[in-house]
Amino acid sequence: MTRPIIALDFATSNEMFSFLDKFPKDAQLFVKIGMEMYYQSGPDVIKNISARGHDIFLDLKLHDIPNTVERAMRVIGELGNIKLTTVHAAGGSHMIAAAKNGLLATPNGQNTKLLAITQLTSTSQRQLNEEQLIPGTVQDSVLNYARVAQQNGADGVVSSGLEVQAIKAATGSDFLCVTPGIRLQTQPDEDQTRVVTPAVARQNGSDYIVVGRPITQATDAVSAYQQILESWEQK
Numbered sequence: 001m002t003r004p005i006i007a008l009d010f011a012t013s014n015e016m017f018s019f020l021d022k023f024p025k026d027a028q029l030f031v032k033i034g035m036e037m038y039y040q041s042g043p044d045v046i047k048n049i050s051a052r053g054h055d056i057f058l059d060l061k062l063h064d065i066p067n068t069v070e071r072a073m074r075v076i077g078e079l080g081n082i083k084l085t086t087v088h089a090a091g092g093s094h095m096i097a098a099a100k101n102g103l104l105a106t107p108n109g110q111n112t113k114l115l116a117i118t119q120l121t122s123t124s125q126r127q128l129n130e131e132q133l134i135p136g137t138v139q140d141s142v143l144n145y146a147r148v149a150q151q152n153g154a155d156g157v158v159s160s161g162l163e164v165q166a167i168k169a170a171t172g173s174d175f176l177c178v179t180p181g182i183r184l185q186t187q188p189d190e191d192q193t194r195v196v197t198p199a200v201a202r203q204n205g206s207d208y209i210v211v212g213r214p215i216t217q218a219t220d221a222v223s224a225y226q227q228i229l230e231s232w233e234q235k
């Protein structure tokens with residue numbers, strides 16, 4: 001069983017560290033550093049978190065021309081201690097392949113798994129058809145991106161839990177499915193549109209769930225984490 005990944009979306013590193021301090025000192029968490037923390041604190045935040053023994057998902061969602069992404073991924077690879085990192089699949093096959101090459105170019109990056117974002121969990125059917133002008137269902141688009149990602153060297157994808165069964169059927173069980181947009185039934189969706197509970201993510205075959213506000217904004221963060229963990233581990 002993997003641990004739920006906690007999205008550390010905080011405005012300052014002080015806030016982030018006081019959140020982490022609520023957990024027992026020997027708790028080995030799996031945490032996600034996104035744009036907000038990384039733009040603010042840079043590589044230091046990675047060093048400080050891995051010094052505490054936590055595993056790191058660095059989620060910068062790169063989306064640029066292949067050369068730029070390859071060079072940026074080389075820098076991410078050199079940071080070391082990054083288990084998972086992301087690009088947008090919409091950047092295309094050449095960009096995904098370049099991202100993987102960038103990681104493979106550094107010894108540390110060879111241990112970093114590359115994930116492609118398919119359709120963000122905040123994207124609705126209407127936005128897909130009317131704003132992105134992509135016809136068909138969200139699942140069709142997610143599956144298309146998952147195939148392109150797999151064919152170009154990605155190790156997995158990020159999608160909603162609603163699409164995981166279909167992705168696994170199309171790509172095989174080793175291709176990682178990472179699932180944000182996680183909410184317990186009683187929790188508000190906020191800006192997410194394609195949400196599932198941890199239990200449903202597990203039943204559908206997700207390898208990892210990513211959970212932010214339901215834990216980081218809870219009055220009792222440790223018990224909120226426990227509740228998510230129990231739902232995730234439930235058969």
Ligand SMILES: O=C(O)c1cc(=O)[nH]c(=O)n1[C@@H]1O[C@H](COP(=O)(O)O)[C@@H](O)[C@H]1O
Pocket residue numbers: 007009032034059086117119120121122158159180181182192210211212213214
């Ligand atoms: O790449 C991601 O992690 C991601 C992809 C996606 O499609 N949807 C999504 O919500 N995320 C991230 O997952 C986290 C979800 O946060 P909460 O909605 O607060 O649980 C945020 O850090 C998002 O940036």
